[in-house]
Amino acid sequence: MNKCSECGATQPKGTMFCDECGNALLSNALLSRAPVQREAMPFSRGSRHSAPLPLAERKLSSDTPPRTVTFVVPGSRNHLKIELKEQAIIGRSDAHSDVACEIDLTEYGGLEMGVSRVHASLLLTDQGVCLCDLGSTNGTLLNNTSLAPKQAFLLHNGDEIHFGDLLVHIFFEA
Amino acid sequence: MSQDSDYYEILGVIPAATPEVIRVAFNSLLKGFPKDTSPEDPVFQQVLQAYKVLSNSKRRATYDALMKKAAASLRVDVQASRLSLELSETEQLAYLLIDIHSKAQKLNPQTPLNLSLVIDRSTSMRGERLDKVKAAVNILMARLTADNLLSVVTFSDRAQLVIPADHVAYNIHVTAKINSIEASGGTEIYQGLSAGVEEIRQAPLSNYMNHLILLTDGRTYGDSDKCLQLAYAAAEQGINISAVGIGTDWNDEFLDKLVAPSSGHTAFIENPEDIINHLGKQIKGLGQVYAQNVRLSLDFPEDVTVETGFKLTPFAQPLTIEDRQINLGSIEGRAPLSFLLELKIAPQQRPNRINIPLNFLADIPSQEIKNDLVSAQVQFLALKDASAASPSPILIKAVRMLNMYRMSEKVQDDVEAGKTDEAAARMGHLSTRLLELGQAKLAHQAHTETVRLASMGSVSEEGRKRLKYGTRALLELIDWDSNKDE
Numbered sequence: 146m147n148k149c150s151e152c153g154a155t156q157p158k159g160t161m162f163c164d165e166c167g168n169a170l171l172s173n174a175l176l177s178r179a180p181v182q183r184e185a186m187p188f189s190r191g192s193r194h195s196a197p198l199p200l201a202e203r204k205l206s207s208d209t210p211p212r213t214v215t216f217v218v219p220g221s222r223n224h225l226k227i228e229l230k231e232q233a234i235i236g237r238s239d240a241h242s243d244v245a246c247e248i249d250l251t252e253y254g255g256l257e258m259g260v261s262r263v264h265a266s267l268l269l270t271d272q273g274v275c276l277c278d279l280g281s282t283n284g285t286l287l288n289n290t291s292l293a294p295k296q297a298f299l300l301h302n303g304d305e306i307h308f309g310d311l312l313v314h315i316f317f318e319a
Numbered sequence: 320m321s322q323d324s325d326y327y328e329i330l331g332v333i334p335a336a337t338p339e340v341i342r343v344a345f346n347s348l349l350k351g352f353p354k355d356t357s358p359e360d361p362v363f364q365q366v367l368q369a370y371k372v373l374s375n376s377k378r379r380a381t382y383d384a385l386m387k388k389a390a391a392s393l394r395v396d397v398q399a400s401r402l403s404l405e406l407s408e409t410e411q412l413a414y415l416l417i418d419i420h421s422k423a424q425k426l427n428p429q430t431p432l433n434l435s436l437v438i439d440r441s442t443s444m445r446g447e448r449l450d451k452v453k454a455a456v457n458i459l460m461a462r463l464t465a466d467n468l469l470s471v472v473t474f475s476d477r478a479q480l481v482i483p484a485d486h487v488a489y490n491i492h493v494t495a496k497i498n499s500i501e502a503s504g505g506t507e508i509y510q511g512l513s514a515g516v517e518e519i520r521q522a523p524l525s526n527y528m529n530h531l532i533l534l535t536d537g538r539t540y541g542d543s544d545k546c547l548q549l550a551y552a553a554a555e556q557g558i559n560i561s562a563v564g565i566g567t568d569w570n571d572e573f574l575d576k577l578v579a580p581s582s583g584h585t586a587f588i589e590n591p592e593d594i595i596n597h598l599g600k601q602i603k604g605l606g607q608v609y610a611q612n613v614r615l616s617l618d619f620p621e622d623v624t625v626e627t628g629f630k631l632t633p634f635a636q637p638l639t640i641e642d643r644q645i646n647l648g649s650i651e652g653r654a655p656l657s658f659l660l661e662l663k664i665a666p667q668q669r670p671n672r673i674n675i676p677l678n679f680l681a682d683i684p685s686q687e688i689k690n691d692l693v694s695a696q697v698q699f700l701a702l703k704d705a706s707a708a709s710p711s712p713i714l715i716k717a718v719r720m721l722n723m724y725r726m727s728e729k730v731q732d733d734v735e736a737g738k739t740d741e742a743a744a745r746m747g748h749l750s751t752r753l754l755e756l757g758q759a760k761l762a763h764q765a766h767t768e769t770v771r772l773a774s775m776g777s778v779s780e781e782g783r784k785r786l787k788y789g790t791r792a793l794l795e796l797i798d799w800d801s802n803k804d805e
Contacts (some may be wrong), residue, residue: 152748157663158405159412159708161715162722165745167752171715179712179719219757 169220176220177254177311209269213318218253218311229269234279235308236264250311259283259309267300274300274317283309326369326382334383338374345370393610393650393681394422395695400718401708404667404701411664412626415697416714418655419647419679421609429606430684432467433527435484437515438500439535439565440473445502448565451591452534455598456497460489463602468527470518471497474511475504484518506537509545512560516553528608528684529558532601533577534594536565543573547580554580557612557682559648563588563597567781571788579639581612582630582648587788589781604633607652610691613681615645622673627661629721635794650681659717667701674698716797723752724790727783730768734778743772749786761789 147156147170154165162169169176214233216225227233227247236246237255239262248267250260261281268275275297278285285292286307292298300306306313327334330344348366356363372378400414436459438452456471463469470484481496515531522529531553539546550560561583562574574585586597617625617640625645628638633651638658650656664673677695682688710718726749733742750765768782 157410157412158407159401159414159664161400161414161710161718164722164725166748167722167726169719171710175709175715179715219755 173221173223173252174254177218178257179220209271212269212274214267214274215316215318216248217314217316218250219314221253223252229267229274231269233267234263235266236260236262238262250308250313253311255308255311258311260311261309264308268297270297272299276300276306281309325386326373329365329369330373338376341370341373345374392422392691393679393693394420395677395679395693396420396655397677397695397697398711398714399697399699400710400714401705402697402699403705403708404664404671404673404699405705406667406670406701406703408666408668410666413662413664413699414710414714414718415660415662416631416657416711416717417660417677417695418657419610419613419650419681419693420655421650421653430528430608431526432463432469432602432605433484433519433522433524433529434463434467434602434605435470435472435515435518435531437511437531437533438471438473439475439506439508439511439533439537440479440500440502441475441504441506441537442502443506443536443566443568447591448536448594449500449502451594452565453497453500455595457489457494458595459598459602460487460493460497462599463487463489468522470515470521472511472514472518473500474507474514475502476507476510478510478514480514480518484521506535506539507542508533508535508539509542509549512546512549516549516558519553519558520556524557525684528605528611529556530605531558531560532598533560533562533574534565535562535569535574537568538570539573543570546573547576550577551580554646559583559611561585561601563594564784565591565594567784571784575637578636580646582636582638582646584634584636587784589785604651605649608649609652609685610650610681610683611648613647613650613656613679615647616678616680617643617645618678619675620673622665622667623675624663625660626663627659627721627725629659629724629794631657631659631717631794631797635791647679659721661721664699669701670703671701672698673701713797717794719756720790720793720797723749723756723793724787726752727765727786727790730772730778731783731787734772734776739772739776742778743769746772746778753790756793758789758793761786764789 147158147160149156149163149166149168149170151168152163152166154163156163156170160170211228211230214227214229225248233247234244235248235250237251237260238246238249244263246263259282261283263279264281265276265278265285268277276287277297278292278294280294287298288305300315302317304315306315330341330348332340332344352363372382396418398416404411436456440449460469465486465488467487468484469482469487471482473479473481481500482493512533519529519531553560559581561578563586564571564574565588571585578585588594588597625640628640628645630636630638630647633654633656638645638647647656647658675697677697679693680690683691726745730742730745730749733745746765746769750762750769753762753765764782764785768778772778
């Protein structure tokens with residue numbers, strides 16, 4: 146018997162999704178290989194991101210209080226939560242990484258989905274949280290629009306971001 | 320004999336060619352070879368072999384029979400969620416995703432339809448519902464060719480034959496008859512159903528794809544057992560039944576049972592606008608039927624029982640597990656018939672090998688083949704150090720969607736058993752899962768029903784149907800083809 150990690154119901158071995166609460170009893174690696182088709186989320190507003198922020202306003206402000214940023218990968222129960230101070234690198238760690246990334250997408254199938262080791266960064270500015278592609282191999286989409294590399298774009302609550310083929314929703318704590 | 324070389328094609332003649340034509344074709348091919356061609360040359364050998372077979376009337380007849388068989392047969396592909404089982408004192412589950420395809424190179428000319436539309440004209444159909452149904456019937460008649468048979472029956476408390484079964488002839492008189500259908504009276508489905516089946520029986524059944532489509536928006540009282548008996552008798556004769564429920568007041572449980580004997584489809588149409596599209600799509604599918612009456616015989620070993628069966632393509636529909644078999648319905652054109660089985664496996668305490676035979680029978684009307692047999696096998700191994708299961712992405716998706724559907728059904732079971740708190744909790748979980756899948760509309764519906772369950776202890780009929788058929792439809796959303804090879 147297996148025990149559902151979420152509701153505690155016991156399930157026969159070989160169960161793939163909990164009969165009681167629907168929780169996936171499969172490994173994240175398996176799940177990420179089977180991404181679900183999605184209806185557009187109500188808060189994805191097409192190509193609604195602003196022009197890159199001008200350089201002058203992009204300065205990292207150390208006096209801005211840290212923000213809690215949550216990454217939600219559809220189909221995965223494990224949400225990634227970080228306290229963003231100044232800057233955080235998004236990517237994937239492996240034996241050859243020389244830069245440690247704060248937001249590691251390996252366990253969401255980052256390798257298979259084409260996430261670069263150093264893919265993008267989150268920047269905390271006095272305008273809000275910005276996203277900057279760091280010249281990744283497969284690029285970054287913000288609300289389905291491709292981002293020019295090395296430029297910062299302001300993020301909004303619930304934005305849809307594709308790192309390569311990996312879809313992530315970003316949320317800020319109020 | 321290799322399967323991909325057709326002797327007729329090698330000689331460049333049609334299968335109906337006379338012996339004289341075959342001889343001439345062979346001679347002219349021989350002249351085409353250079354003088355120094357080795358007798359071992361593979362192309363030369365092929366031509367020789369083709370001629371050797373086709374020039375002899377006995378050999379040719381055997382070859383023709385073999386080719387017909389090969390063209391007719393079906394192919395079965397099976398994916399299992401796991402093949403190794405753990406040694407365990409408790410039961411285990413395994414899932415099988417099974418596809419059955421037509422193996423034919425060319426699909427033969429289609430078998431014509433013998434179709435009966437049985438239309439509810441009770442008072443509640445008045446207005447847009449009946450108007451859209453009439454429009455749909457008109458469009459269908461204009462589209463169907465004259466080799467198809469069509470009859471139209473309406474019913475309220477009794478049946479009325481609007482158009483008797485005959486070759487489709489679309490003209491002003493027929494239109495006038497369809498347009499004169501008016502709504503009034505109650506809903507006695509048996510009246511309409513038996514009149515429709517009777518019309519279908521007017522034709523020689525073996526020459527046609529026989530299908531009855533019931534369109535209703537209400538509940539029938541007192542005659543449901545008679546309806547189900549009729550559906551079984553009709554299925555035995557090769558008459559398939561599918562149903563369209565319009566609005567929210569029809570009895571989904573009853574219609575699901577009604578279509579089960581022939582493994583037909585129940586559709587939920589909330590907006591009358593969608594009737595035309597739905598019928599168009601359905602009839603197009605029926606027109607492409609390659610094999611029908613496909614069924615899986617359940618000669619499974621004792622340790623294995625089928626818990627659930629669910630058809631995924633050509634449409635999502637729960638399967639009814641009968642005593643010895645599961646009826647799977649039809650294969651439409653090149654598209655596979657796919658279905659999912661959930662198997663419960665008895666405790667395995669010692670290393671063991673479990674063979675599961677998958678034997679399918681099917682009728683292929685265009686080839687005049689009845690009970691064509693096609694088989695596959697799955698082998699589970701119960702081992703001490705079982706390797707981790709690694710189900711394919713498509714199987715994971717299918718099981719995940721099926722789980723949603725089952726959660727919505729379990730909520731209903733909870734409600735019926737008076738377990739309102741469990742129902743509300745489950746509906747809440749379903750809402751979360753739907754949101755994770757990005758199904759915002761369904762998730763919102765589930766959330767609304769969660770609140771309703773918590774405050775009033777019931778689910779709205781509309782919400783229940785939306786979730787039941789909405790979660791079924793999730794299985795249809797899966798892009799089956801693109802994921803098969805992963």
